[in-house]
Amino acid sequence: MTFRQFAFNNVLRNKRLYIAYFLSSLFTVMVFFTFAIFAFHPAFSGGKVNQNALIGMAVAGGIIYVFSFFFVLYSMSSFLQSRKKEFGLLIMFGASNKQIRWMVFLENILIGFFATVGGILTGLVFAKAILLIAENVLIIEESLYFYFPTWAIIITFISFIFLFFCISLFVSFILRTNKLVDLIKGDKKSKGEPKASVILSVFAALLIAVGYGVSLYVEGLQVVAALIPVVLVVTLGTYLLFTQLSVYIIRRLKGNKLVFWRKTNMLLFSDLSFRMKDNARTFFMVAIISTVAFSAIGTLYGFQSYLTKGMKEVNQYTLSYSPWGNDSNETIENDLSIINGILEEEKIDSKMETLELTYFDNLIPDARVLVVKASDYNRFAALIGESEVHPAEQEAIVVEQSSAMLSEGPKASELLMDSPIALKDGTIVLPSQVVDTEVLNIMTGYYVVHDNVFEKFTSPDYRDFIAVWKAEDAGKEQLIEVGSKINEAIEYKVTAIDYQLYEIDKTFGPILFIGLFIGIVFFVSAGSFLYFRLFTDLEGEKQKFSSIAKIGLTDSELKKVVNRQVALLFFSPIVVALIHGAVALTALSNFFNYNLTVEASIVLGSFTLIQIIYFLIVRYFYVKQVMRAVM
């Protein structure tokens, strides 16, 4: 047997031990490959998708690749940790450091190679699914058909063989061979607990509290300025939370014999404290990665909903037309007939209303104010099902559109409410109430007055025109078609809401998809970290439980211990990440001044659900493995 054969057989005949490491590597490759399939799809290279999206995809690919590097490195180092004893034995038998490094290098190359090939193969299986999802999320004219991804395969293969090569080189180089006795006792000796001090535990709580406080307090543009300091403070706080506070709590629990010596608690806590250092690190990483995933997806989803929902609210009409200030009446007539022509052509039943807008200069200081006749207002209101207004003769109603308002500055209504209108014949009209509607799309607010009073407003200082259409039971597709046609015929003057939303979705789709993809990659990797943490210790756990089972441990007791162990591992970092994510999204909604509660709940809720499902699956296999060892 040559040394090379030994290294190969060591892997091939010891599949169990290597499987967790192999699977997480395979998974990483698969994620990258799936992304590559998508990125290299012929539908994108045809030049029909905008360049920004392509750059975004390249950046996303880079992020996934860098992340893969760290993920594989982490998996590998914790895998090597669990094999200390084996290395100790080899050294005892006279293997030189160089030989051990060579062995680790060969092993990693072997595993890396199979993981790459396996990842590409499983990726191919999922390719159709991912393309289908992409097709539905993205708005792309042609469908993302399945193709044989030669380029994706080549790129993935080369990148990952290179990555595994680098990591193998790297790890075999840093593989420190400590004292032999430490290596041999490696699996029995705890790596120790991080130092836990009360001061640092309090500091951890303080840092997080400050971070949360600041991010909840700031508003508007301050959010951007506060972003980086808050992220740093909270990250540090989270690190201390897991390395200090959790250590401190477990120590207290262990110190209390009433708790620690109660039934299966001893098994659970001794295990937790035994792996405290590893656990703290894993918890920290998982919490941060998940927070990034939650915030990224929440932000994108929130941003999209902010854009589209806001527009939908402001634009209640199917179409609205407003000419340029210097357009002549003929141009307007012409435009209207074109629009009506297109509507007819597409066989869309719609109602049109037009209105001449009259503005007056001297009603309130330093501004021009629109005054609308009550009957005109009611005509428009009827079109979109808003309630009518009936001001008395001496009364003016202030209408404002708060959803279209920017957050800065005083509200329009305040100014208008404070200004009684003195007419030329001496009548005084008093603003009586504020109505908040989208009937006329005027951001600055306006007065609605009684028809009779309106006659007394003479010679407006400025005139404008507006026309609106509300379609009756037309399909969304039809409206988009109409919008695109009208947009071609009369540029910029027409707001066709369905078409504009479609355009937004079209440009926003790829960004959302990429963000979603990266977010999910991060989240699933966080899960894999946990899975890996569990399965690295599996052999030790099996041994432990089988020794206890010989003394006598019922199945239900065993399940109880394992259950709690897995649950603690899975949920403590995620709960922290969920809280972080919720705070981050609240800060975001302060930034936009837009309520994101629904979006945040959907994003965080679905992640919680996924985590629960993931927990149930992993627990099932873990318990099964342990039970098999016991029997």
Added chain:
Amino acid sequence: MLKLTKVSKIYEGKVAYRALTDIDLEIEKGEFVAIMGPSGSGKTTLLNIISTNDSPTTGQVEIDGRDPHKLKKNALAKFRRNELGFIFQDFNLLHTLTVEENIVLPLTLDGTRVKEMKEKAHQLAKSLGIEAIMSKRTYEISGGQAQRVAIARAMIHEPKLLLADEPTGNLDSKASKDVMGMLVSINEREKTSLLMVTHDPQAASYSDRVVFIRDGRLHSEIHRGESRQAFFQKIIDMLSLMGGDGNDFSSVRV
């Protein structure tokens, strides 16, 4: 106390292998029995069947009037925890726990009061001479100490039957003597029945009776007389007769 009737064990496989054939064995309360035999004779299989880790293919096992193999899985675990004590060749201590925690483990699983556990642990530790290492971790203690800890763990719940699998297998002769002395004193003081599988004639000579098995059958048994030294000699002779070469016979004594 323990009664085996016509116990046989056949391992199924490509080639079925008969490990035990019609074993009849009875152990009285408070008796100390050693089982000896060459490697592969079925000693460990026998012990596994008695300790309920393995089930017999045919035959009956009765411990204190009950057949543990007829118990449900959970009840079996409880039975083991309450009625049996185990001592293993490789100690089987949990390395995540301290010595004291290892000793009280069977009681914590049963939910005994902390004060009671502590008292019992300290009593045992005192009698086994391991008080000084109670807060140490398992990798910090020697083999002899580890086996004493294992004995303490096996004894803490006052089992009726103590099963020992090569308890001196990993120990030097001094530590072996100490451990055997302790087992004997426990046996005498607590009237705990003791069944021990061993290769070590020295260890076997501490027992009341040695049962020899060979090729899965009972071969013979010898009882201890007055002197341990003479008993030891008889054991050596029997071992030589069973599997050794002629020159293993001891020289004729005067």
